[in-house]
Amino acid sequence: MKINFYKYQGAGNDFILIDHRVSPVKNIDYELVAQLCHRRFGIGADGLMFLQSHKDYDFEMLYFNADGKPGTMCGNGGRCIVAFAKHLGIIDKETDFLAVDGPHHARISESGEWIDLQMIDVNTINTDGNAFVLNTGSPHYVALKEDLQNLDVFNEGKSIRYNETYKTEGINVNFVEDKGDHLFVRTYERGVEDETYACGTGVTAVAMAIANYKNQTGHIKTDIKVLGGDIKIEFDYDGKSFTNVFLCGPAKLVFEGDVSNVPL
Ligand SMILES: N[C@@H](CCC[C@H](N)C(=O)O)C(=O)O
Numbered sequence: 001m002k003i004n005f006y007k008y009q010g011a012g013n014d015f016i017l018i019d020h021r022v023s024p025v026k027n028i029d030y031e032l033v034a035q036l037c038h039r040r041f042g043i044g045a046d047g048l049m050f051l052q053s054h055k056d057y058d059f060e061m062l063y064f065n066a067d068g069k070p071g072t073m074c075g076n077g078g079r080c081i082v083a084f085a086k087h088l089g090i091i092d093k094e095t096d097f098l099a100v101d102g103p104h105h106a107r108i109s110e111s112g113e114w115i116d117l118q119m120i121d122v123n124t125i126n127t128d129g130n131a132f133v134l135n136t137g138s139p140h141y142v143a144l145k146e147d148l149q150n151l152d153v154f155n156e157g158k159s160i161r162y163n164e165t166y167k168t169e170g171i172n173v174n175f176v177e178d179k180g181d182h183l184f185v186r187t188y189e190r191g192v193e194d195e196t197y198a199c200g201t202g203v204t205a206v207a208m209a210i211a212n213y214k215n216q217t218g219h220i221k222t223d224i225k226v227l228g229g230d231i232k233i234e235f236d237y238d239g240k241s242f243t244n245v246f247l248c249g250p251a252k253l254v255f256e257g258d259v260s261n262v263p264l
Pocket residue numbers: 013046065070071072073074075076077138139171172189190191192198199200201202
């Protein structure tokens with residue numbers, strides 16, 4: 001079987017996208033997903049998504065991490081699949097689609113390359129020592145750091161992700177430095193098992209953790225810099241719940257191609 005794929009990136013978090021309506025893969029082979037995402041033996045990506053039809057929504061997002069296993073919500077992936085759905089002509093300026101953590105609304109810019117994606121409401125922030133732990137669709141650990149540019153994110157992130165508390169379920173580990181007018185964030189991602197250039201659910205968790213840490217309430221807008229670009233987060237926070245949460249940033253088509261002889 002030949003599969004047509006599209007490669008997208010959102011602030012450097014990169015994904016393989018497949019239109020399941022035209023490439024109806026019946027049994028998704030985790031090893032094949034991992035091979036397609038491999039940066040030496042495959043196309044190379046942090047994750048792979050299928051866009052599927054859904055009777056009640058514009059489409060459904062089915063997400064796999066680079067290790068081939070089904071992931072929890074991917075924010076940058078969500079923005080990329082919205083840009084993909086616009087490219088395919090499924091949607092125009094707005095959409096409502098279904099992901100693993102429930103329905104999502106998104107707004108698409110004129111160019112189709114900037115997406116504001118609504119994320120789930122968050123009602124709970126836990127702590128682990130000085131770090132914050134919360135779920136924004138995926139589980140995240142957030143730790144404040146100084147001189148983040150020079151931090152060994154791979155080794156520090158990996159040691160937290162595989163410690164006794166988190167090794168079974170795993171966690172995404174975010175380090176944040178407050179730069180005054182913006183936050184600088186670097187993330188070790190579960191399922192990629194490496195630092196990525198951006199993590200959408202991660203920067204959402206970071207903005208919430210920092211608002212909580214600084215006792216900020218009201219409508220909060222946060223500018224974030226990650227290795228792959230700039231992202232903006234907006235939400236309302238009353239000191240207990242984060243609502244009207246939006247993850248806003250770029251989502252761009254990089255190239256498209258075909259994979260031949262896929263044993264499916
Ligand atoms: N890159 C993602 C997060 C993807 C999910 C994650 N790696 C997991 O399953 O834990 C994002 O942009 O949110």
